[in-house]
Amino acid sequence: MDQIDTQILKQLQHNAKISMKELATTVHLSSPAVIERVKKLEEQGVIEGYHAKVNIKKMERTIQAIILFKSIDCKSLSAFCNAHPDVLECYRVAGEISYIVKLATYSVETLEEFIDAAMPYGTPSTNIVLSSMEKKVITPFTDNNFE
Known part of the structure; x- marks a missing residue:
């Protein structure tokens, strides 16, 4: 490239x-x-697709959270998250925490419903997102990226 x-x-x-x-x-x-x-x-797979970026607040999903799970059933938690409409991203990670879930939902009540429904798969620790920053452009790595 x-x-x-x-x-x-x-x-x-x-x-x-x-x-x-x-x-x-x-x-x-x-x-x-x-x-x-x-x-x-x-x-070459460098460009994987073209997508519309949707404003989740305009979709009335005003509550965003990052939930850390100490999972007791990783496969079931993954399947649950994959099927849940509020889940935006789900990462299986190494360490004390086994999953990190990012979700956007409609209210504190629907967040509570998600947490309650996920409890059979592990212990959640919920963090409400107050603000966020997302990189819009990802540049290829080169030696002069850090100059």
């Missing part, structure tokens, strides 16, 4: 709906050249 591929990835992460013509202008290549590079990045 060269500098032009890096620029293409940066632009697509900022705006996945950018036209190939506009992208080509931005990276100083012809449209066919950019289309070929994007196709190659997709085939």
Whole structure:
């Protein structure tokens, strides 16, 4: 992956709906050249897909929480989280905690319902999210990233 591929990835992460013509202008290549590079990045699995970013607060999910689980039944907890509509992310991790679950729900009452329903799978420790920061653009690692 060269500098032009890096620029293409940066632009697509900022705006996945950018036209190939506009992208080509931005990276100083012809449209066919950019289309070929994007196709190659997709085939290599560097670009996994294109997604709409949804504002969860506008979806009335005003309560966000990170829940740490000391699980007694990892497979069942994973299946439960995968099927639950409020769960945004679920990570199995090593250490004293076996799962980290990020969820967005409608109220403190629905958060409590989630916790109660998850109790058979392990011991939860709930942390309400007060604010958050999310990186919008992920740049490829290079030696000069830290200069």
